Amino acid sequence: MKRNRNFSLLLFVVFLGILFITFSVISVEARKYRVKKSKPHKHQNDRNGNGNRNSPGPAPAPLPHYPTRSTIFDVMSFGAKGDGVSDDSKAIIAAWKAACKVSGATIEIPSNFQFFLKPITLQGPCMPNLVLQIDGTLLAPPNVGSWPKSSLFQWINFKWVQNFTIKGTGIVDGQGYSWWKYSSIYFLQKNSKHIPDMKPTALRFYSSYDVTVRDIKITNSPQCHLKFDSSRGIKVDNITISSPESSPNTDGIHLQNTQDVEIHNSNFGCGDxxxxxxxxxxxxxxxxxxxxxxxxxxxxxxxxxxxxxxxxxxxxxxxxxxxxxxxxxxxxxxxxxxxxxxxxxxxxxxxxxxxxxxxxxxxxxxxxxxxxxxxxxxxxxxxxxxxxxxxxxxxxxxxxxxxxxxxxxxxxxxxxxxxxxxxxxxxxxxxxxxxxxxxxxxxxxxxxxxxxxxxxxxxxxxxxxxx
Structure with missing residues (x-):
């Protein structure tokens, strides 16, 4: 009888042990489930874009950072030498083409350098508010014989530009001395095949609109210093134009087929x-x-x-x-x-x-x-x-x-x-x-x-x- 009672007690203890173990396992799994449930799923969003409608969601990811595109185009970065001897024409043209595509861009001609340029055309249309900042010196070919026969009409030609400004503290030097000498010879030897009957303008604008030229100095052009042809909306402010009194046909500013022009606060001394x-x-x-x-x-x-x-x-x-x-x-x-x-x-x-x-x-x-x-x-x-x-x-x-x-x-x-x-x-x-x-x-x-x-x-x- 006593043995049966001990056996029954043993079964009861075993039963309690099994019951305790089962309850413990269920409790642990229940806690795991509750923890997992409380973490929002990456695809689960409420109306405000949060995983939990009653609590703020995670901080938004930072926007990707893109480097700001520069609006400054220094001609030295495009291969210009600025030594007054090397031909910097290609560098100027390259800087122009790059800047032309950017709104509000500035092409820099830095001070303390001299840039030798052959005849070039800088062509638009470009993005608005393009600026050519001339702080250095631009030099034209000094000898008549070095000019291509196809480029005797102008030295630097701006074509089809709009909302464009030239400014700066620099000098545009046409180096026209040999042209003036040849002009005197031309009147004496009109049949000479070696003397051109056309002389180039230093800066020419053709079919351009809303153009401002200010602060710079233009000097010693072979013929006209600054010409506007078939253009509109021109402002010239605080420029200086000069060449010797003996230089023939060297107009300061020449206007043709051009409307809505203002020229003010400037100084002119030239041969014509x-x-x-x-x-x-x-x-x-x-x-x-x-x-x-x-x-x-x-x-x-x-x-x-x-x-x-x-x-x-x-x-x-x-x-x-x-x-x-x-x-x-x-x-x-x-x-x-x-x-x-x-x-x-x-x-x-x-x-x-x-x-x-x-x-x-x-x-x-x-x-x-x-x-x-x-x-x-x-x-x-x-x-x-x-x-x-x-x-x-x-x-x-x-x-x-x-x-x-x-x-x-x-x-x-x-x-x-x-x-x-x-x-x-x-x-x-x-x-x-x-x-x-x-x-x-x-x-x-x-x-x-x-x-x-x-x-x-x-x-x-x-x-x-x-x-």
């Missing part, structure tokens, strides 16, 4: 016109500039070889001209057609200028030119506050026999002879009609102009329709 305004120009404003020596501010020559010439809406004001052939001038060839109208020359200070005020409709750049009928009509020209000294003649207004100049106003003209003067005190007006208003000096200005008359206006207006 400080600013030359040619056919197809309108809405041009020139102000606060210093000009001389040279040929002053010129509109023309227009209508050569019986061509059409159209110029309108020109304002030249607040300028100083000294030691020049002319001050403010309009010049046309005989036989041309078209018109020059709405031109104002205001507040011009002249000093030792040979002829301060000029209209010449018999312009000729040779010893002899054949007389022709017809002319580019000139109407609506105002000269207001032209003050200073002259060395040959105060006023020379000579208009076509066939097409008179009309609506020409002379207001507040005060011109005195320069010291040592030996010339003509009388103002000369030929077939020029308009009005004069005191003060007027010399007094001959007061009766220089004829009065406007209806028959004269009808003749002049009949030749404007081509514009």
């Amino acid at each position: 016109d400080c600013v030359s305004i040619q056919t197809g120009c309108s809405n041009v404003h020139i102000h606060h500039i210093n000009c001389g020596p040279g040929h002053g501010i010129s509109i023309g020559g227009l209508g050569k070889d019986k061509t059409v010439a159209c110029v309108s809406n020109i304002i030249v004001e607040d300028i100083s001209i000294q030691n020049s052939l002319t001050g403010v001038r309009i010049k046309t060839w005989q036989g041309g057609i078209g018109s020059v109208k709405n031109v104002s020359f205001l507040n011009v200070q002249v000093s030792d200028v040979k002829i301060p005020i000029m209209i010449d409709q018999f312009y000729c750049d040779k010893k002899f030119c054949k007389n022709q009928t017809g002319a580019v009509g000139i109407r609506g020209v105002k000269y207001d506050r032209i003050i200073g000294t002259y060395s040959v003649q105060p006023i020379h207004l000579v208009c076509s026999n066939e097409i008179p100049c009309t609506d020409v106003d002379l207001i507040d003209i005060q011109l005195k002879p320069s010291p040592g003067y030996r010339g003509f005190h009388q103002a000369l007006c030929w077939n020029t009609y308009g009005k004069s208003q005191a003060p007027l000096l010399p007094s001959s200005i007061d009766y220089c102009l004829g009065k406007n008359g209806d028959p004269v206006k009808r003749i002049e207006k009949s030749h404007e329709h081509v514009c």
Whole structure:
């Protein structure tokens, strides 16, 4: 009996042991399950993108880092040497092509270096707000014979550029000395095959829009220093243009078929016109500039070889001209057609200028030119506050026999002879009609102009329709 009781007790203990072990295993598995359940699955998201709607999810992964693309293109990084001898043309072109693709890019011509360039074309269109920063010196080929015959029109040509700026503290040097020497020889030996009859412009813009040129110096161009052709929206600010007075045909700025132009705060001293305004120009404003020596501010020559010439809406004001052939001038060839109208020359200070005020409709750049009928009509020209000294003649207004100049106003003209003067005190007006208003000096200005008359206006207006 006692043995049976002990056996039963043993079975009970065994049963309790089995039961305890089973409960322990179940409890451990239950805890594992609860821990695993509480960790959000990588594919399980609530409406806010979190694994658990009641608690914040893990911090977002950082965005990938991409290096910022540089907008500075130093020509030295493209192989330029900057020693004034090596040809850096290819390096400049390479830098241009790379920068052209980047909005707001700057091409750097670093200071303290000289970059020798053969004739090049820098072509657009490019991304907007491209800048050419010239702080060093650009040098053109110095010898006439080293220029390719196909590149005699310009040295550095900008074509189809928009929203573009040239600026800096540097120099663009056309090294035109040999060209000027050859020009003198050319007039003596016109049949020479070794002397080109064309000379290059230093900087030329063709078919370009919204262009700014500021702060730089352009010097010694073989011919024009800065030319804008078939362009619009041009601003020139605080530049200096210079070449020897003996350099022939070296205009400072040359405008042709170009509209909406502002030129201001600049200095010009060169062998020809400080600013030359040619056919197809309108809405041009020139102000606060210093000009001389040279040929002053010129509109023309227009209508050569019986061509059409159209110029309108020109304002030249607040300028100083000294030691020049002319001050403010309009010049046309005989036989041309078209018109020059709405031109104002205001507040011009002249000093030792040979002829301060000029209209010449018999312009000729040779010893002899054949007389022709017809002319580019000139109407609506105002000269207001032209003050200073002259060395040959105060006023020379000579208009076509066939097409008179009309609506020409002379207001507040005060011109005195320069010291040592030996010339003509009388103002000369030929077939020029308009009005004069005191003060007027010399007094001959007061009766220089004829009065406007209806028959004269009808003749002049009949030749404007081509514009």
